[in-house]
Structures are given as C-alpha cells and as structure tokens.
Amino acid sequence: MKVLVTGGTGYIGSHTCIQLIKQGHTPVVIDNLCNSKEMVLDRIEQVTGARPAFMQGDIRDSAFLKKVFAEYSIDSVIHFAGLKAVGESVEKPLKYYDNNVSGTLNLVREMQAANVKSLIFSSSATVYGDPASVPIKEDFPTSATNPYGRSKLMVEECLQDFHHANPDWSITLLRYFNPVGAHESGLLGEDPQGTPNNLLPFVAQVAVGRREKLGVFGNDYPTPDGTGVRDYIHVVDLADGHLAALDKMAHQPGTHIFNLGTGQGNSVLEMVHAFEAAAKRSIPYEIKPRRAGDIAECYADPAYAKATLGWTATRDLQTMVKDTWRWQSKNPNGYWD
Ligand code: NAD
Ligand code: UD1
Numbered sequence: 471m472k473v474l475v476t477g478g479t480g481y482i483g484s485h486t487c488i489q490l491i492k493q494g495h496t497p498v499v500i501d502n503l504c505n506s507k508e509m510v511l512d513r514i515e516q517v518t519g520a521r522p523a524f525m526q527g528d529i530r531d532s533a534f535l536k537k538v539f540a541e542y543s544i545d546s547v548i549h550f551a552g553l554k555a556v557g558e559s560v561e562k563p564l565k566y567y568d569n570n571v572s573g574t575l576n577l578v579r580e581m582q583a584a585n586v587k588s589l590i591f592s593s594s595a596t597v598y599g600d601p602a603s604v605p606i607k608e609d610f611p612t613s614a615t616n617p618y619g620r621s622k623l624m625v626e627e628c629l630q631d632f633h634h635a636n637p638d639w640s641i642t643l644l645r646y647f648n649p650v651g652a653h654e655s656g657l658l659g660e661d662p663q664g665t666p667n668n669l670l671p672f673v674a675q676v677a678v679g680r681r682e683k684l685g686v687f688g689n690d691y692p693t694p695d696g697t698g699v700r701d702y703i704h705v706v707d708l709a710d711g712h713l714a715a716l717d718k719m720a721h722q723p724g725t726h727i728f729n730l731g732t733g734q735g736n737s738v739l740e741m742v743h744a745f746e747a748a749a750k751r752s753i754p755y756e757i758k759p760r761r762a763g764d765i766a767e768c769y770a771d772p773a774y775a776k777a778t779l780g781w782t783a784t785r786d787l788q789t790m791v792k793d794t795w796r797w798q799s800k801n802p803n804g805y806w807d
Contacts, residue, residue: 471716472496472543474586476529476577477550478522479506481660482592482649484514486548486709488658491518493713498542500535501551502528505663507805513657529573532580539584546588546720547581548712549574552621555667556596556763559618570621571628578632587639588720589629590712595647595701595731595768597623604735605771608645608727615763626727633725640723642715647701647731647770649708651790652797659797660705661804669741670702670791674798677749684753686738688760693767697738701731701769704785704793714781731770732783741791748791749799 477483478499487497499522515521527534529551552570559566599613614620629641650670652659666672675681689696711730776782
C-alpha cells in the first residue's frame with residue numbers, strides 16, 4: 471500500500487515508516503519540520519535500505535496537499551502531524567486549535583478531493599481525562615483538561631461526524647498511552663527540544679549528564695509507592711499497532727477506536743529504577759509538588775485491540791529503557807549534533 475505519513479519525520483511517525491517499509495508498504499512522508507529534522511530520513515534509510523519519498527510542507531496548506539495527492543497515488547493516510555506540548559497549549563491555545571484541528575480538517579478536505587478514504591488518526595489517552603477507574607476501556611467517558619487534549623477530542627468528534635455523512639470512509643482513531651523507547655539500532659529515538667515535558671526523555675537526559683536531577687512530581691498519590699502510574703508502551707509496538715490497523719481496518723468502512731497500550735501500569739520510581747539498571751548509573755531525583763493537571767493512574771485495557779486487530783504490545787519495560795538508553799547514549803544531543 472502507498473501510505474501518506476503526515477508528521478513522518480517525528481518520533482512516532484519515523485518508527486512507523488520503518489515498520490511500513492519492513493512490511494512491504496511504501497510510505498510517502500510530509501512534514502513541515504517544525505519539530506523534527508530531515509536527517510531522520512537518512513536514519514530510516516540506514517535501517518531499512520529504503521528512503522521514503524519526502525515533501526516538506528504544512529498540512530494547513532491546501533495547495534501543498536493538492537500537489538502531494540496529485541504526485542502520489544495514495545491508498546491510506548496515517549496522520550501524526552500535530553503539536554503535542556500540553557503546557558504550551560495552555561499558553562497558546564489558538565496555535566493548537568489551528569495546527570491540530572484546522573490542519574486535520576484541511577487534510578480530510580484534500581483527501582476527499584483526491585478520493586482517498588482511509589485515515590488513521592493519532593489520538594491520545596488524554597481524551598479520557600481523569601478516569602473514574604482503571605484499566606480504561608474505549609467506551610469510557612471522554613473529557614479534556616487542556617487545549618491539547620481538547621484539540622484531540624475535537625478532531626475525534628469532527629471525524630465521527632464526518633464519517634456519519636460519508637459512511638464509505640474508514641477512519642481509525644488510535645488512543646496512545648505513553649510512548650517511550652527507541653529503535654533497537656540506536657539510530658532513531660525521541661528528541662525533544664528544550665526541557666523535556668515527559669518523564670522518560672527527562673530521565674535519559676539526566677543519565678547522559680545533560681541535566682542534574684529529575685523532579686518527581688508528587689509522592690502522595692493513592693498508588694503503591696505514591697508516585698504517578700502510567701502505561702508506558704514501546705514506540706515500535708505502537709508503530710506495529712498502526713500496521714495492524716492498516717491491514718485490518720483500511721478497507722472496512724466505519725469509525726474504529728482502539729486503545730494502544732500494554733495494559734500494565736508502572737510508577738515514576740519504577741521507571742527510574744528500571745532506567746538505573748539499564749544505564750548502570752544512578753539517577754538523582756528529588757520529590758517536588760504535584761504537576762497541575764496530572765492524574766494518579768492511567769493504564770489501558772488493550773483487549774479490544776487484541777481481539778479486533780490481533781495486535782498486542784510485546785516489548786517489556788527492560789527493553790523500553792534499554793532502547794531509550796542506547797539511543798540517548800549514542801546521540802547525547804539527539805539529531806541536533
Ligand atoms: P513529534 O513532534 O515528534 O512528531 C510530529 C511531527 O509533525 C513533527 O515532525 C512536526 O514537525 C510535524 N508537524 C507538526 N505540525 C505540522 C503541520 N502543521 N504540518 C506538517 N507537519 C507538522 O510528535 P510524536 O510524539 O511523534 O507524536 C505524533 C502524534 O501522536 C501527534 O499528533 C501527537 O499529538 C500524538 N500523540 C503523541 C503522544 C506522545 O507522547 N508522543 C501521545 C499521544 C498522542
Ligand atoms: C503527558 C501529557 C498528556 C499526554 C501524555 C503522553 C501533561 C500534563 N500530560 O501525560 O496530555 O497525552 O503525556 O504524551 O503533560 N513526571 C515526573 N517528572 C517529570 C515528568 C513527568 O515526575 O519531569 C511524572 C508525571 O507526574 C507522571 C509521569 O511522570 O506521573 C508521566 O508523565 P509524562 O511523561 O509527562 O506523561 P503523562 O503525565 O501521562
């Protein structure tokens with residue numbers, strides 16, 4: 471299948487391109503490079519021997535998208551392009567609604583014009599807000615606590631309305647839990663700009679000496695060790711979830727929603743200790759106040775994805791932290807060296 475991958479030079483998109491190529495698909499990457507580097511394409515080529523076609527541009531630019539669809543005969547779209555910093559979204563909500571919501575609507579409009587009717591969208595477990603219980607199933611109530619989360623929820627709702635009016639489309643909404651890890655080659659990984667917002671990139675930068683110590687946001691949650699519990703999933707397992715959705719859902723009209731998580735919760739301190747074991751060094755940390763908007767526990771019930779897609783995460787916590795450490799230690803400054 472020829473698959474248009476928006477945001478394909480980003481963290482999850484680049485790993486998905488590798489898995490697509492490995493399974494005989496042809497990814498066509500578009501990205502405006504606002505949060506990634508073109509060098510990622512070299513790394514994909516180093517790993518797979520194939521360099522994805524690439525066009526630099528913005529999903530909000532209709533003329534650009536028309537050119538892309540005219541140049542390539544696309545079967546399906548996997549849509550990763552978006553902004554994802556929760557804190558920034560609170561400061562600059564319009565930037566997030568413009569990029570994530572308007573950008574997606576524009577993409578769908580141009581897909582429709584090009585008669586491409588299969589779409590996989592990157593959603594997030596953030597759409598469950600503060601869940602009443604865990605593990606979380608797909609039919610749990612949704613809500614948003616910040617503009618980033620609201621942009622994901624708005625897109626989900628827009629796409630469901632759109633599907634109602636266009637029932638021959640296949641639209642898959644994948645709700646990711648906490649993507650971590652890196653490609654086993656150590657050539658691709660997560661490369662946040664500025665201070666990392668997320669736990670594992672911060673821990674990795676402490677381990678490599680770029681930061682002095684980790685702040686642990688709260689140790690008074692109602693969890694076994696008092697620190698927040700999340701469902702960390704290896705980015706390559708996550709990428710494989712897209713391949714499974716592409717194989718199973720691309721030609722099944724409907725709106726399909728799946729959790730992509732492992733079903734296992736780990737605390738902040740469990741992550742720190744696992745990382746210490748993988749990197750064979752200690753990670754200094756101090757307990758800080760809770761971060762605004764954080765919840766105690768969040769982990770998936772992945773049973774529906776397993777039953778329907780035949781997909782399940784296979785990489786364990788040791789592999790996640792080992793692969794993160796390999797990437798970080800081989801590329802202390804990410805792709806920006
Ligand atoms: P990323 O920032 O590494 O990748 C996103 C890519 O999209 C970047 O390369 C960026 O340059 C590009 N992009 C952004 N806006 C664009 C635009 N208007 N036009 C063209 N390209 C644009 O992020 P990621 O971690 O790979 O996340 C991919 C998707 O998954 C995002 O939609 C994100 O919201 C979603 N998601 C991520 C996580 C996570 O923790 N990483 C969790 C849940 C959902
Ligand atoms: C964050 C986002 C969420 C997004 C998710 C996956 C916020 C408020 N939420 O959630 O919208 O869907 O990432 O990308 O940003 N922690 C520390 N110290 C740190 C960083 C994190 O103790 O320096 C803790 C957090 O309190 C949490 C856990 O580590 O308990 C995981 O944090 P993080 O990686 O930011 O993910 P989420 O909180 O799940």
